[in-house]
Amino acid sequence: MKSNDLPRETVRYPSVNDSIDQHSAGYKRRDFLKIVGATAGAAGLVSVGVGIAPEKAEAFAYEPYFTDDQLTTVVTSCAHNCGSRHVLVAHKKGDVIVRLSTDNGEYQANGAYGKDTFEEPQLRACLRGRSYRARLYSPERLLYPMKRVGARSEHKFKRISWDQALDEIAQKMTQLKKDFGPTALLDQSYAGASYGVLHKSDQIEGLLGRFLGMFGCRTNSWSVPSYQGTTFSSRMTFGTIQDGNEDDTFAHSKLIIMWGWNP
Structure with missing residues (x-):
């Protein structure tokens, strides 16, 4: 556009x-x-009494x-x-x-x-x-819905209608369930805007989780993919993910790394 x-x-x-x-x-x-x-140089040749019409201001x-x-x-x-x-x-x-x-x-x-x-x-x-x-x-x-045309590496897409997109997705989901069983569809974890828009989408009471559960074909991942760095470092440092630094340690720190954090 x-x-x-x-x-x-x-x-x-x-x-x-x-x-x-x-x-x-x-x-x-x-x-x-x-x-x-x-x-x-020209400015020095113009006397004080001579007026110069200014350009129109925009x-x-x-x-x-x-x-x-x-x-x-x-x-x-x-x-x-x-x-x-x-x-x-x-x-x-x-x-x-x-x-x-x-x-x-x-x-x-x-x-x-x-x-x-x-x-x-x-x-x-x-x-x-x-x-x-x-x-x-x-x-x-x-x-608008965009459908890939050609190979994946070509990055070519064409616009399709919402009805066509819904029909093709429904057919694909039904075929995957039939051919590979109820564990064939992965409900990947979500965070941020997608978590809110899809109503707690990574939880069973969320809209997407409930839909896939009723469809009888849902395999979900645990937690957020980018969260493992935090949990691992917390366990190695404090022994648990339920503990951390006290607030007063900020005042005595020589280096503070804020990675994707809004202080």
């Missing part, structure tokens, strides 16, 4: 840097220095720029797997999210703008969460 195919509100708007790049793209460094030198404001009273507000949360689940507030125009904000105190019990107490602190999202709109409307996001 090209940016021109997106709704008006989702297209990336130009910045001042875009203007600079467009005007300077055709110049080499030497040409640029010549122009700057000539401009500086604005780079959002178009259109909606005010809060023109938008619908939906309170949700970030789906990234950093463990925070901070508040995200989607400001929508119709079905399009125009911008995202976060907790400002209004969304708590008896909340008010600016409320931020020890008992009820604001759950402010980080920049990663607040940039979720760019991910939601990314031109690289898949919007």
Whole structure:
């Protein structure tokens, strides 16, 4: 999908840097220095009383720029797997999210703008969460079922309908169960956004786990694949995964490695 195919509100708007790049793209460094030198020399020849008409200024404001009273507000949360689940507030125009904000105190019990107490602190999202709109409307996001054509190594796909995708998946699942038995389908563990979207998908009470259980063909893996490094190092260091460093050790540490962790 090209940016021109997106709704008006989702297209990336130009910045001042875009203007600079467009005007300077055709110049080499030497040409640029010549122009700057000539401009500086000419400036010394112009008297104070002589006026020079300025170039027309170009604005780079959002178009259109909606005010809060023109938008619908939906309170949700970030789906990234950093463990925070901070508040995200989607400001929508119709079905399009125009911008995202976060907790400002209004969304708590008896909340008010600016409320931020020890008992009820604001759950402010980080920049990663607040940039979720760019991910939601990314031109690289898949919007339709895509079927591989050719060999796996060719990376070629074609768009198919939802009905065709569902039919082919159902036929494949039924055939695998018939040919190889009830252990043929692997329900891989999930985490992060997929865990929330699919409703605790790696647990038997989750939607996907319940569906495969009723289908009578479910083999699931234990825990999260990337979790084994944590469990192994904890066992080797502390003897158990239920123990760890005390908080005051942070103040006395010379090196702290935070791997994929939102502190």
